[in-house]
Amino acid sequence: MKITVVRPRDLGTTEIGRWRELQLTDPELGSPFLAPEFTLGVGRFRNAARVAVVEDGTRTVAFFPHERGPAGIGHPIGFGLTDLQGIVAAPGLDLDARALLRACGLGVWDFDHLLAHQAAFAPYHAARRVEPVMDLGGGFAAFEEEMRRxxxxxxxxxxxxxxxxxxxxGEVRYEFASADTADLRRLMKWKSAQYxxxxxxxxxxxxxIVRLVRYFHETGFGVLSVLWAGDEPVSAHFGLRHGTVMAGWFPAYDVRFGKYSPGMIGHLRLARGCADAGITEIALGRGGKEFKEGFKSREIPIAEGRVARRTPGAGLHWVRATPLNRARGAVLDNPALYKHADRALKTYAKLRGRTR
Known part of the structure; x- marks a missing residue:
C-alpha cells in the first residue's frame, strides 16, 4: 500500500468523490464528523490538519483525517469537538495501525470517540463506551410512540x-434551520455561560472554534435550530448534517426559562424537525447526561485508547496523558462518581466567579 499525507485543501474532486463512496460502505461512516466537509472545514482554521490517503495499487482505499502536533503527537481531526472518529474505509480493510502512523510522521495517535468496530485500531482500545442515537427511520410519530413506551x-x-x-x-414554536447570525451569536453566548x-x-x-462554527453555519453543513415562546428565544441547538444523519453538537438555553426544561423540549422538537427534513437519525454524543436515556433508540459502540510507536514523543505523551485519561474514564463509567465530579466542578465555578 502507498500512503500519502496531504493538507485537506489539497484534496481534489476525485478524492472527495471517493471519500463519499467509502462512507457508503459502512452505515456508521455516515456521521458528519467523518464526512469530508468536516475535515475540510477544520483544515481552513487548523494548520495541523492532515489527511493520509491510502492507495492499494491504482485505487484509493482509505482516508485518515488527523492532526499532527509537536513531537509527532497525533489526534483525530477537530480533537475535542468530535463525537465520532476513525478511518474512512470499507469494512475489512487490512491495515497496520503503526505503519499508518509511521507514514504520517506520528509517534502516537490517541482517540476517545473511535468507532469500536474498526479492526485496525481494535488492539489499542483502553476502554469501550457507547454513543446514544435517536432513530427517526420510521418517522417522528413512530419515534415518539416508542419514546412514550x-x-x-x-x-x-x-x-x-x-x-x-x-x-x-407565549405560543411555542420551533425554527428548524435559522440563517440568522444573531441567533448563532446568542447560542454561543448561552453556551459560554454554561461552560x-x-x-x-x-x-x-x-x-x-468560533470561526469554524460560523463557517459551517454559512455553508449549510451546520443546522441552527431555535425554540421560541412568543417573542422570546428559549433554547437553541447547532448540529452538523451529512445526508440523513444529524450530529448533535452545541445545545444551549436561556437560564431564565430553566424550570421549563427547554433543552429537553428543544430535543423533542428537533426530532420532529429532522424527521420532516428527511433525517433518519440524530447522534447525541457520549456523555453522562441522564436525559439522553429517555431519547435514545440504539447505541454506537465507541472506544478510547492510543496507538503508539517507540518514539520519545510517544513516551512523553504517555506520562502526561494516560493517568488523566484513566481518571476521567473512571468518572464517566461510574454514575455516582460522575455526579460528584459534576457537583465539584459547579462548586469550583461558583467560587471562581466570586473571586473574580
Whole structure:
C-alpha cells in the first residue's frame, strides 16, 4: 500500500468523490464528523490538519483525517469537538495501525470517540463506551410512540412543561434551520455561560472554534435550530448534517426559562424537525447526561485508547496523558462518581466567579 499525507485543501474532486463512496460502505461512516466537509472545514482554521490517503495499487482505499502536533503527537481531526472518529474505509480493510502512523510522521495517535468496530485500531482500545442515537427511520410519530413506551415519565414531563411554557410565556414554536447570525451569536453566548457556570473549558473562548462554527453555519453543513415562546428565544441547538444523519453538537438555553426544561423540549422538537427534513437519525454524543436515556433508540459502540510507536514523543505523551485519561474514564463509567465530579466542578465555578 502507498500512503500519502496531504493538507485537506489539497484534496481534489476525485478524492472527495471517493471519500463519499467509502462512507457508503459502512452505515456508521455516515456521521458528519467523518464526512469530508468536516475535515475540510477544520483544515481552513487548523494548520495541523492532515489527511493520509491510502492507495492499494491504482485505487484509493482509505482516508485518515488527523492532526499532527509537536513531537509527532497525533489526534483525530477537530480533537475535542468530535463525537465520532476513525478511518474512512470499507469494512475489512487490512491495515497496520503503526505503519499508518509511521507514514504520517506520528509517534502516537490517541482517540476517545473511535468507532469500536474498526479492526485496525481494535488492539489499542483502553476502554469501550457507547454513543446514544435517536432513530427517526420510521418517522417522528413512530419515534415518539416508542419514546412514550420506553420512557413514559420523560415524555410526559416534556409535554407538560411545553404546555406550561406556552401558557406562561407565549405560543411555542420551533425554527428548524435559522440563517440568522444573531441567533448563532446568542447560542454561543448561552453556551459560554454554561461552560463557565459548570466549571468546564469554554470552547468559544478559542477564536478558531468560533470561526469554524460560523463557517459551517454559512455553508449549510451546520443546522441552527431555535425554540421560541412568543417573542422570546428559549433554547437553541447547532448540529452538523451529512445526508440523513444529524450530529448533535452545541445545545444551549436561556437560564431564565430553566424550570421549563427547554433543552429537553428543544430535543423533542428537533426530532420532529429532522424527521420532516428527511433525517433518519440524530447522534447525541457520549456523555453522562441522564436525559439522553429517555431519547435514545440504539447505541454506537465507541472506544478510547492510543496507538503508539517507540518514539520519545510517544513516551512523553504517555506520562502526561494516560493517568488523566484513566481518571476521567473512571468518572464517566461510574454514575455516582460522575455526579460528584459534576457537583465539584459547579462548586469550583461558583467560587471562581466570586473571586473574580
Amino acid at each position: 420506553a420512557a413514559p415519565k420523560t415524555h410526559k414531563t416534556i409535554r407538560y412543561k411545553e404546555r406550561k411554557l406556552g401558557r406562561d410565556v 463557565t457556570r459548570t466549571g468546564r473549558t469554554d470552547r468559544f473562548a478559542r477564536p478558531w
